[in-house]
Amino acid sequence: MHELAHQWFGNSVTPRKWKDIWLNEGMATYAEWLWEEEQGGRNTDEIFEDFYDGTDSESEGIWAFPPADPPRAARVSDPPVYGRGAMVMHKVREAVGDETFFDILRTWTRQHRHGNADTGQFIALCEGKSGKKLTKLFDVWLFNKKKPSRM
Ligand SMILES: [Zn+2]
Numbered sequence: 001m002h003e004l005a006h007q008w009f010g011n012s013v014t015p016r017k018w019k020d021i022w023l024n025e026g027m028a029t030y031a032e033w034l035w036e037e038e039q040g041g042r043n044t045d046e047i048f049e050d051f052y053d054g055t056d057s058e059s060e061g062i063w064a065f066p067p068a069d070p071p072r073a074a075r076v077s078d079p080p081v082y083g084r085g086a087m088v089m090h091k092v093r094e095a096v097g098d099e100t101f102f103d104i105l106r107t108w109t110r111q112h113r114h115g116n117a118d119t120g121q122f123i124a125l126c127e128g129k130s131g132k133k134l135t136k137l138f139d140v141w142l143f144n145k146k147k148p149s150r151m
Contacts, residue, residue, distance in 0.1 A: 005031035008109040016118040018076045022067040022142070023122055025077075026085020027105070033086060048090045051083050052150075059083050063147045068119050088141045095137055096130035104129050 009031075010024035030044075037043045042050070050056035062083035070076045093101040104126055108117070111125075119142070127134050140148045 001032050001035040002028045012114055013109055013112040014116050016116040018073060019068055019070065020118045021070075021076050022081045022085035022088070023117070023119065025082045026067060026087075026089050029082045029086035030089040033090070044090055044093075048087060051087055056083075062087075066143050066145055068142045069145075084141070088138070091137055091141045092126055092134070095132065095134060096126065100130050 005028040006024060009027040013023075015021045015023060033044045033047045036047065047056065051059040051062060054060070058079070061079040063080065064078065065071055065075070065080050067080050067084040067088060070078065070081060075081075092104070096104070107129065108122065108125060111117075112121075123134065123138055
């Protein structure tokens with residue numbers, strides 16, 4: 001499922017800079033979560049909690065750095081980019097609702113088809129589609145160095 005999702009998030013829409021790679025890996029990881037729910041496993045809220053609590057086997061090391069700010073090139077494929085990237089997607093979905101969230105994903109892959117895109121453009125699209133200011137959400141879940149407290 002992860003690699004299938006990369007057809008759109010990573011292959012068709014390519015990151016502008018390496019710091020934008022969370023957009024690919026976060027969404028491909030989130031696709032795994034959506035698929036697990038679809039198959040009757042944990043739902044995405046439960047998977048989010050398992051990542052937050054560290055009980056999911058793939059959550060190890062996710063708090064090492066913010067997903068949109070790997071400290072150096074060698075770390076762009078480290079757990080925060082994947083696990084915390086997926087958590088950002090889940091938080092956006094919670095904030096904007098399912099209809100707007102999936103509209104954002106379809107619009108993103110359509111607007112940037114066979115091109116490059118970056119984090120600022122994704123945030124702008126989320127805010128534009130939802131009509132909500134999402135600065136705090138992205139500050140806390142995407143850019144914050146520390147593990148966010150429960151909100
Ligand atoms: Zn991947």
